[in-house]
Amino acid sequence: MSTKETSDTDVRLLDLHPPMGDFSEDVLRGLTASEKSLSPKYFYDLRGSRLFDRITELPEYYPTRTELAIMESVMPDIAEQVGPEVSVIEFGSGSGLKTRRLLAGLKDPVSYVPVEISCEHLMAAARLIAAEFPHIEILPVCADFTRPFELPDPERMPLRNLVYFPGSTIGNFSRDEALQLLRVMHNEARPGGVLLIGVDLRKDPEILRRAYNDDAGVTAEFNLNLLRRINRELEADFDLDHFTHKAIWNESESRVEMRLISGKDQSVMVSGTSISFRAGESILTEYSHKYDEAAFGDMSAEAGFEVRSVWKDPDKLFSIQLLNRPV
Ligand code: AVI
Numbered sequence: 001m002s003t004k005e006t007s008d009t010d011v012r013l014l015d016l017h018p019p020m021g022d023f024s025e026d027v028l029r030g031l032t033a034s035e036k037s038l039s040p041k042y043f044y045d046l047r048g049s050r051l052f053d054r055i056t057e058l059p060e061y062y063p064t065r066t067e068l069a070i071m072e073s074v075m076p077d078i079a080e081q082v083g084p085e086v087s088v089i090e091f092g093s094g095s096g097l098k099t100r101r102l103l104a105g106l107k108d109p110v111s112y113v114p115v116e117i118s119c120e121h122l123m124a125a126a127r128l129i130a131a132e133f134p135h136i137e138i139l140p141v142c143a144d145f146t147r148p149f150e151l152p153d154p155e156r157m158p159l160r161n162l163v164y165f166p167g168s169t170i171g172n173f174s175r176d177e178a179l180q181l182l183r184v185m186h187n188e189a190r191p192g193g194v195l196l197i198g199v200d201l202r203k204d205p206e207i208l209r210r211a212y213n214d215d216a217g218v219t220a221e222f223n224l225n226l227l228r229r230i231n232r233e234l235e236a237d238f239d240l241d242h243f244t245h246k247a248i249w250n251e252s253e254s255r256v257e258m259r260l261i262s263g264k265d266q267s268v269m270v271s272g273t274s275i276s277f278r279a280g281e282s283i284l285t286e287y288s289h290k291y292d293e294a295a296f297g298d299m300s301a302e303a304g305f306e307v308r309s310v311w312k313d314p315d316k317l318f319s320i321q322l323l324n325r326p327v
Contacts, residue, residue, distance in 0.1 A: 008177040011130050011138050014152045018117045024234050024271050031275045038226055040172055040286040045229050051222040062212040063168055065314055071098055074311045075105035077126040081322060082194060087158035089113040091145045091146060091165045098166045103133050106301040111137040111154035115145045148187050150315055161193035168200035171289040182303035189325040199319045202290045205249040212247035212256050220245035223285055236270040258286040266316045
């Protein structure tokens with residue numbers, strides 16, 4: 001693969017030219033399958049990202065504030081267990097509070113390597129972090145983190161790698177994909193490295209139902225925004241008044257499933273292809289798996305990790321887990 005390093009003030013980008021995938025091809029494949037689906041990765045256009053930010057502040061949506069609260073209370077413990085002079089490799093470009101809390105709380109971290117498929121997004125976030133943490137070398141990598149990728153070498157040699165994957169985004173992957181992603185993280189952690197990961201836990205289904213069907217309708221708007229995006233970018237004519245948001249708890253699969261339900265028999269044009277919907281037919285748009293500690297422990301062990309510590313909030317809604325990659 002040809003790579004490119006570009007320097008922007010003091011932030012050096014390693015551009016691995018990730019294949020961006022084809023939105024139109026993916027959407028048509030999903031909508032012409034016998035069970036219609038759309039990938040949740042397409043939620044996050046500008047409006048979708050803003051709607052997601054609003055979701056994180058909803059009273060019903062507990063994950064973000066709970067993870068941050070755990071982080072606040074256990075950061076000294078994390079810093080102690082992880083040790084000094086690590087290189088932090090974040091899967092996703094976090095300029096959020098959790099990343100800042102981590103970088104501020106670790107002992108003398110040598111570098112911060114955010115990895116993200118959208119180079120623009122990545123550089124904007126990396127510049128913010130660089131301005132706030134001038135003593136940490138910031139080395140953004142533009143890559144698809146679901147596949148193994150090359151890591152840049154920091155100027156100062158780290159004592160170990162710390163892979164960081166907050167937000168319970170792992171829950172949005174199927175179990176097979178989640179295992180594959182854990183294997184990539186195991187690889188990037190390198191022998192003796194660690195993974196610090198946010199994992200949402202199984203809980204009273206009523207709490208989950210409310211978190212994904214909020215009263216203000218922001219999650220519904222977030223879900224429907226996918227159709228709005230397809231209308232705009234793929235010359236489609238979804239009538240948003242004839243699709244509704246629905247999120248259900250699937251007990252046997254231990255996951256929330258988000259769908260868009262067609263309110264009537266209707267046909268929609270997408271990139272020149274006519275797609276028909278029966279009344280009540282749904283498009284699956286997202287899984288959000290919730291794990292119990294044992295199930296996540298088994299999956300991470302399959303990827304080669306050993307559980308070192310699991311921190312939870314007092315109500316056991318959410319966990320932050322520190323996993324070791326043995327030497
Ligand atoms: C990004 N991800 C962890 C969120 C979740 O809770 O699964 C996405 C989300 N979907 C609906 N609300 C939030």
